[in-house]
Amino acid sequence: MANLDQLKQQFVELYGGSDNEIRVYHAPGRVNLIGEHTDYNGGYVFPAALTFGTTLLLRPRPDRMLALASTNFELRGLLSLDAIVYDKKDDWMNYPKGIVNELHQRGVQLSSGFELLYHGEIPNGSGLSSSASIEVVTAYALLHAAGLPIDTVEIAKLAQRSENEFNGVQCGIMDQFAVANGRKDHAILLMCDTLEYDLIPFQPGAYKLVIGNTNKRRGLVDSKYNERRSECERAVADLRTAFPELTLLGQLSLEQFNANKHLIADETVRRRAQHVVEEIGRVLQSIEVLKAGDLAAFGSLMNGSHDSLRDLYEVTGKELDAMVEAARTIDGVLGSRMTGAGFGGCTVSLVHENAVEQFKSEVGRKYTEATGLIADFYVCSIGNGVEELA
Numbered sequence: 001m002a003n004l005d006q007l008k009q010q011f012v013e014l015y016g017g018s019d020n021e022i023r024v025y026h027a028p029g030r031v032n033l034i035g036e037h038t039d040y041n042g043g044y045v046f047p048a049a050l051t052f053g054t055t056l057l058l059r060p061r062p063d064r065m066l067a068l069a070s071t072n073f074e075l076r077g078l079l080s081l082d083a084i085v086y087d088k089k090d091d092w093m094n095y096p097k098g099i100v101n102e103l104h105q106r107g108v109q110l111s112s113g114f115e116l117l118y119h120g121e122i123p124n125g126s127g128l129s130s131s132a133s134i135e136v137v138t139a140y141a142l143l144h145a146a147g148l149p150i151d152t153v154e155i156a157k158l159a160q161r162s163e164n165e166f167n168g169v170q171c172g173i174m175d176q177f178a179v180a181n182g183r184k185d186h187a188i189l190l191m192c193d194t195l196e197y198d199l200i201p202f203q204p205g206a207y208k209l210v211i212g213n214t215n216k217r218r219g220l221v222d223s224k225y226n227e228r229r230s231e232c233e234r235a236v237a238d239l240r241t242a243f244p245e246l247t248l249l250g251q252l253s254l255e256q257f258n259a260n261k262h263l264i265a266d267e268t269v270r271r272r273a274q275h276v277v278e279e280i281g282r283v284l285q286s287i288e289v290l291k292a293g294d295l296a297a298f299g300s301l302m303n304g305s306h307d308s309l310r311d312l313y314e315v316t317g318k319e320l321d322a323m324v325e326a327a328r329t330i331d332g333v334l335g336s337r338m339t340g341a342g343f344g345g346c347t348v349s350l351v352h353e354n355a356v357e358q359f360k361s362e363v364g365r366k367y368t369e370a371t372g373l374i375a376d377f378y379v380c381s382i383g384n385g386v387e388e389l390a
């Protein structure tokens with residue numbers, strides 16, 4: 001967690017005045033435990049909020065200007081609330097701008113401007129949802145400071161829309177939802193079609209969630225992500241011969257899918273769809289085994305998820321595969337998989353507390369041998385979704 005006194009001091013150095021009226025908000029990053037590439041198919045996901053994320057310091061100002069600064073980037077901005085447009089040059093500031101734009105589109109009137117200072121603790125481009133964290137903390141803070149009603153499900157929806165429409169990234173709802181609605185020591189079982197959700201206790205006792213950052217630049221992620229989305233749409237189009245009302249793969253049971261998958265003309269598209277339908281099943285099985293306290297079975301489902309993302313969905317790549325393979329050689333590892341969009345980013349493993357040190361050193365060494373890259377590891381706990389900090 002960031003040092004708040006220090007951040008307040010930085011805020012005052014930047015914007016002047018005293019720290020009396022500064023309000024502080026925090027939104028986490030997220031890790032997805034299982035259920036990958038299912039959200040935009042209307043399926044289940046099972047993410048959890050991390051304890052680190054984005055801290056936002058805010059103070060109202062009397063005019064209608066928005067002052068933006070970050071401890072992570074040099075780039076700062078001063079813009080009118082009434083003239084918000086996307087500009088590539090504005091880089092990270094397009095995330096808060098997208099939120100203001102989306103609030104406007106929804107008819108939310110912000111009656112004054114604000115001074116904002118962001119402090120991010122999520123490694124950039126790691127696939128732990130730093131952009132969703134900025135978006136959600138901004139939406140929450142602006143609404144809260146303006147005394148407007150707050151609904152964290154609505155915040156997730158508006159943050160996703162701003163990412164889709166304003167920033168042009170075709171993500172699903174999972175990241176924004178987890179960041180907005182997470183709860184300490186719980187993972188979220190979310191049905192992405194209806195947004196019904198359940199907070200499921202996740203306290204794995206002697207086991208730790210260890211995130212491994214491949215530090216591989218996620219170069220192809222946007223184009224390949226969109227390609228996977230359209231492959232899923234093609235599968236739906238072909239399956240409509242049997243199910244005329246079908247709009248999303250998540251609406252099919254595994255039995256229905258298996259009995260009709262021959263209708264999908266393209267073999268690659270068929271494999272993509274197979275992953276989606278089976279992965280949704282793995283999420284539901286995970287809930288069952290976790291309720292029964294069977295962590296080893298959950299670990300096997302994590303492994304199954306990664307293998308399917310590697311073989312059927314083909315979004316892992318050599319770095320994620322090397323890290324997962326190394327992780328699975330360590331005694332005390334129940335399961336290991338990629339998390340997030342893939343093509344780089346992070347893995348998540350369930351590791352016995354006595355094996356964590358060995359995990360870091362051996363997986364780190366083997367990963368470097370295989371890829372020439374240096375990994376980072378974070379032993380993580382599950383934290384809360386967006387909130388105001390006292």
Ligand code: GLA
Nearest residue numbers: 036037171172173174340341
């Ligand atoms: C990214 C997207 C999410 C989700 C995952 C894959 O994190 O932002 O919406 O699609 O990839 O599960």
